[in-house]
Amino acid sequence: MKLCEITTAEISVDEVVSRLADPAIGAVITFVGVVRCETDGRAVHHLEYEAYPEMAEGTLRQIGEQICARWPTIRQVAIVHRVGRLEVGEISVVIALSSAHRAEVFDAVRYAIDRLKEIVPIWKKEVWAGGAEWRSEAVG
Amino acid sequence: MKLCEITTAEISVDEVVSRLADPAIGAVITFVGVVRCETDGRAVHHLEYEAYPEMAEGTLRQIGEQICARWPTIRQVAIVHRVGRLEVGEISVVIALSSAHRAEVFDAVRYAIDRLKEIVPIWKKEVWAGGAEWRSEAVG
Amino acid sequence: METDRIHIKVRFFAAPREALGKGELQMDVPDGTTVGELVGLLTEQYPVLRPYTRFLNVAVNRAYVGMQTVLRDGDDVACLPPVGGG
């Protein structure tokens, strides 16, 4: 089972956490991204995510490797991002980090989501009542 | 559905996250506590959790209310703690916090798990090959 | 002349529950008894509780209280050893 994956299927947090299964872990932190009904005051109808999957899975794995190098208490990192059409309330991404104890995992998961938004080739199109727009953290 | 609960049943992270369902949320952070095979060099066979459930659910709700008061960007807090006999690898607790955006939720979930370990009337007995011991953060 | 007495329920958890061999006691104590005095009485009547009493927190009717709190008839008292959830 891959630790990092781009998928068109619905994401289960339990399933992503189960990818980290290991009797030595005592804590898992997850970040769950959910499609919001609203951005910048505009009512979102749905989102369309597009990825360059052959590259995006590798970029996700790199983020995982960087985290394990930077925070030695992190045992493993699983990141699953969904692409395609997503409705409001659906899960777009789950990032799960495991460690023996709870300290330090919080900083690491924050790093993971920040990097994911910066470097992983995934794009998001917001579709609202009167139109649609490709959105990124970097510009706009 | 209760946001905070003491249960004897297996915990699903997805189910706990679903308690926060709300079209205005964009991020959920979860802390997942997992039974480790080892503490302080001793091989754990299993754990037994005991709670004062009538009080523990109220204490969990208090932690949720304190978080919402202290971090206004947090919308809701769900905390589910399992009691009874738990095997290595099973989930003991899930803490889930929702917010419109991802900032600030990390500090809040760290606060939640620290307070849970300090004030909620739940006790943990470690059972290893040669014996058993009630453990707490405070003494021992 | 007899002192007025009140009836309370005292609950035990985890290690002291196991030491005592039961999770609940029904007790009659003198009216005006404080939580601290109750803990003293318990240690006297049940020496097996002695190793645990100095670490106990006490909740009355599901809220943490101080040792000076005066008990009332019908109170639900819980003797809480150091907690260890998570």
Next chain:
Amino acid sequence: METDRIHIKVRFFAAPREALGKGELQMDVPDGTTVGELVGLLTEQYPVLRPYTRFLNVAVNRAYVGMQTVLRDGDDVACLPPVGGG
């Protein structure tokens, strides 16, 4: 005498993909062409890409590269607008 030419695949995503109306181009470019020169060529041949090119990152064979990188025959080039996952 003819300049040697190389064959590359160029992929597009998100807004520039929609503007172009397709996700992939097969192109023959002069041997020695850099990534920056390729972006220039694309803007010339497909003016519809102009609003996007100054924000583009380019990956060759699934790794980010700089604009000075020289392309080779068979390269898999991807034009990546600013990402927005999460």
